[in-house]
Amino acid sequence: MWGRTLQFLPKSKDREGLLPWVIGVMLFLCALAIASAAAIGTGIESWSRDLASNITVQVVVADATERQAQTDAALTLLRATPGVQSATVLASSEVMALVSPWLGDLPIDANLPVPALIDVALDGVTPVNTTALSERLAIAAPGAQLDDHQAWLSQILDLAAVVQIVLISVVGMVVLSTVAIVIFGCRAGLATHAEPIAIMHLMGAEDSMICRAFDLRYLAHGIKGGLVGIAFALLTLWLISRMATELGEGLVSAFAPSTDFSAWLLLMPVFAALLTMATARITVRRALKEMM
Amino acid sequence: MITFENVGMRYGMGAEILQDVSFTLEKGSFHFLVGPSGAGKTTLLKLLYLAHRPSRGLVDFFGKDLSSLGRDDLPRLRRRIGVVFQDFRLFDHLTAFENVALPLRIKGATKKQVQDHVEELLAWVGLEERLHAKPATLSGGEKQRVAIARAVINKPDLLVADEPTGNVDPEMSQRLMHLFVELNKLGTTTVVATHDENLVSAIGAPVFSLDKGQLSVRPDRGQS
Numbered sequence: 430m431w432g433r434t435l436q437f438l439p440k441s442k443d444r445e446g447l448l449p450w451v452i453g454v455m456l457f458l459c460a461l462a463i464a465s466a467a468a469i470g471t472g473i474e475s476w477s478r479d480l481a482s483n484i485t486v487q488v489v490v491a492d493a494t495e496r497q498a499q500t501d502a503a504l505t506l507l508r509a510t511p512g513v514q515s516a517t518v519l520a521s522s523e524v525m526a527l528v529s530p531w532l533g534d535l536p537i538d539a540n541l542p543v544p545a546l547i548d549v550a551l552d553g554v555t556p557v558n559t560t561a562l563s564e565r566l567a568i569a570a571p572g573a574q575l576d577d578h579q580a581w582l583s584q585i586l587d588l589a590a591v592v593q594i595v596l597i598s599v600v601g602m603v604v605l606s607t608v609a610i611v612i613f614g615c616r617a618g619l620a621t622h623a624e625p626i627a628i629m630h631l632m633g634a635e636d637s638m639i640c641r642a643f644d645l646r647y648l649a650h651g652i653k654g655g656l657v658g659i660a661f662a663l664l665t666l667w668l669i670s671r672m673a674t675e676l677g678e679g680l681v682s683a684f685a686p687s688t689d690f691s692a693w694l695l696l697m698p699v700f701a702a703l704l705t706m707a708t709a710r711i712t713v714r715r716a717l718k719e720m721m
Numbered sequence: 722m723i724t725f726e727n728v729g730m731r732y733g734m735g736a737e738i739l740q741d742v743s744f745t746l747e748k749g750s751f752h753f754l755v756g757p758s759g760a761g762k763t764t765l766l767k768l769l770y771l772a773h774r775p776s777r778g779l780v781d782f783f784g785k786d787l788s789s790l791g792r793d794d795l796p797r798l799r800r801r802i803g804v805v806f807q808d809f810r811l812f813d814h815l816t817a818f819e820n821v822a823l824p825l826r827i828k829g830a831t832k833k834q835v836q837d838h839v840e841e842l843l844a845w846v847g848l849e850e851r852l853h854a855k856p857a858t859l860s861g862g863e864k865q866r867v868a869i870a871r872a873v874i875n876k877p878d879l880l881v882a883d884e885p886t887g888n889v890d891p892e893m894s895q896r897l898m899h900l901f902v903e904l905n906k907l908g909t910t911t912v913v914a915t916h917d918e919n920l921v922s923a924i925g926a927p928v929f930s931l932d933k934g935q936l937s938v939r940p941d942r943g944q945s
Contacts, residue, residue, distance in 0.1 A: 439814040628810050
């Protein structure tokens with residue numbers, strides 16, 4: 430690819446020396462945006478998987494005896510439904526714990542008409558028609574309400590999709606900005622090295638020979654900047670994942686990059702270097718065509 | 722070998738720098754190019770070393786009509802032309818050896834060919850001790866000899882020199898001109914632009930005289 434490369438260009442001037450740093454910053458931003466988009470995707474996927482494997486039935490009846498009767502009826506129906514792995518009534522203490530943020534710590538026998546909650550685990554193999562199940566529940570236990578979390582989940586999924594689109598757009602904009610910066614850098618480089626280029630032309634150098642010298646230089650800029658940017662990005666992601674691990678499982682912990690994902694991130698400097706080189710090649714070749 | 726017929730040259734929409742310039746350079750000939758500053762010498766030289774194309778007229782290089790040649794054809798043609806610039810135009814970050822080696826490397830010479838030819842040529846111009854010196858450490862005369870070595874390393878068919886003795890003392894001028902004459906004897910067609918009438922008289926070659934963009938030819942007065 431670089432046969433007969435003539436290193437006729439003097440070492441980078443200050444202006445050009447900044448280019449690797451700019452590429453590094455761009456790659457850092459790109460890596461963070463990609464990691465965030467991937468983390469949201471992973472987090473939502475695992476969350477929706479968890480939520481889809483559970484439904485909640487609450488029996489809202491003021492009279493305690495009637496509530497118990499309807500709860501038993503609902504339990505019987507649920508346990509007989511294909512696809513249901515288990516159906517468990519939450520203990521009063523657990524229910525009181527759920528409402529304590531709003532009502533404060535109350536004694537269990539506070540005589541409050543708190544609904545009974547049934548946690549239903551699905552086996553994930555046999556599909557459960559929640560609409561039909563809801564209708565049958567309404568007959569067996571008129572006070573029972575089935576919640577499969579779908580309404581809430583679909584809103585969260587919509588939000589996650591929008592955030593992902595925004596993040597991917599950020600990646601696109603960062604890539605375009607990098608290309609623009611390399612083009613400006615390249616033009617400045619061409620202006621700075623106009624004299625050596627002219628002499629090379631007069632000695633019979635073909636455009637391809639001159640391009641190769643720029644190719645190598647910008648490839649080196651891309652690799653340097655890419656490695657610095659990815660190193661900082663991986664360090665940042667590692668710190669976030671450590672903090673997330675301390676917070677516990679959930680959406681945030683998905684920021685911990687997997688080994689596979691880290692490997693993909695490590696390919697980004699190669700991508701940055703190739704993008705930089707390709708941009709430089711096109712810019713230089715076009716500019717040289719304008720010369721005699 | 723090289724023919725200019727009614728060549729005119731202007732930059733952009735400006736006035737014509739060269740007007741109806743016609744001449745022929747036979748193979749192995751030696752010509753001086755003289756004229757006051759602003760007469761168009763540098764422009765004519767630029768046309769000769771293919772830095773520009775003329776605005777009008779016919780130019781024939783080594784049997785090829787320049788107007789019929791595309792941009793991609795020029796590198797091959799330029800490798801047959803050696804240029805010595807008044808201000809040397811050496812690459813400051815390269816050594817004398819590397820500067821002289823460039824045209825060979827452009828041509829695709831092997832490492833051994835480069836090593837042998839460059840050392841031999843730098844010895845010929847008296848710089849065998851300065852192979853690895855960078856231009857900043859060379860005197861004006863040494864720089865000019867490196868520039869000459871670079872111009873002739875490919876054994877060009879045409880050698881064009883723009884005021885090659887402009888930045889050196891009279892003794893060095895004589896030595897440099899001797900180099901040009903020696904090269905010319907080896908068959909290289911040579912055109913030397915100069916202000917130095919003593920040099921012109923000393924060599925006695927035919928003279929192209931430019932004045933206000935118009936060329937006249939003074940015939941060979943015989944070597945003194």
